[in-house]
Amino acid sequence: MFIQTEATPNPATLKFLPGRDVMADGTRDFRDAETAASSPLALQLFAIDGVQGVFFGSDFVAVTNDGSDWQILKPAILGAIMEHYLSGAPLFTNDAQAAQGEFFDEADSETVETIKELIETRVRPAVANDGGDITFRGFREGIVYLDMKGACAGCPSSTATLKHGIQNLLKHFVPDVIEVRPSSEAAF
Numbered sequence: 001m002f003i004q005t006e007a008t009p010n011p012a013t014l015k016f017l018p019g020r021d022v023m024a025d026g027t028r029d030f031r032d033a034e035t036a037a038s039s040p041l042a043l044q045l046f047a048i049d050g051v052q053g054v055f056f057g058s059d060f061v062a063v064t065n066d067g068s069d070w071q072i073l074k075p076a077i078l079g080a081i082m083e084h085y086l087s088g089a090p091l092f093t094n095d096a097q098a099a100q101g102e103f104f105d106e107a108d109s110e111t112v113e114t115i116k117e118l119i120e121t122r123v124r125p126a127v128a129n130d131g132g133d134i135t136f137r138g139f140r141e142g143i144v145y146l147d148m149k150g151a152c153a154g155c156p157s158s159t160a161t162l163k164h165g166i167q168n169l170l171k172h173f174v175p176d177v178i179e180v181r182p183s184s185e186a187a188f
Contacts, residue, residue: 008131013064013151015131027133028056029149038092044080055150062131062150103138111176112139142178
């Protein structure tokens with residue numbers, strides 16, 4: 001088994017491509033070992049000193065470190081990923097994902113569908129190439145709230161991506177959009 005690696009725009013995150021599907025549908029983002037309890041692979045990766053985040057994409061595993069040297073971490077991560085796939089173990093032991101609900105006014109449902117379609121077709125594929133994911137979380141008073149995952153979470157250029165890239169795209173196609181913010185700024 002040969003696992004390739006790719007750099008991401010976030011210097012703390014590296015993509016590992018095992019040459020096979022990782023997630024058939026969706027993505028999963030783990031920020032600590034506690035949230036990774038349902039995934040044997042994620043738990044193995046968090047057991048490596050220096051691993052701070054694990055993200056599963058369609059055909060890659062993105063790992064975020066705590067500032068540790070990649071030269072030291074990379075062999076251990078490659079070993080854990082290879083061991084997992086060679087063992088035939090499932091990616092999840094209990095695939096009940098705690099999904100956060102979306103929020104928006106029912107009167108905005110047509111606008112929200114357009115926003116989601118643009119994110120799905122124009123934003124997510126590009127972000128996945130960089131080892132992350134961005135998903136719709138909510139829409140309120142002209143503000144779109146997005147969840148940033150994987151390499152996007154904590155990336156130095158994530159604010160620019162949101163404000164200049166995604167915001168400009170959505171404002172161009174959806175006149176009701178005033179601003180785009182990370183979901184962490186939403187007042188529930």
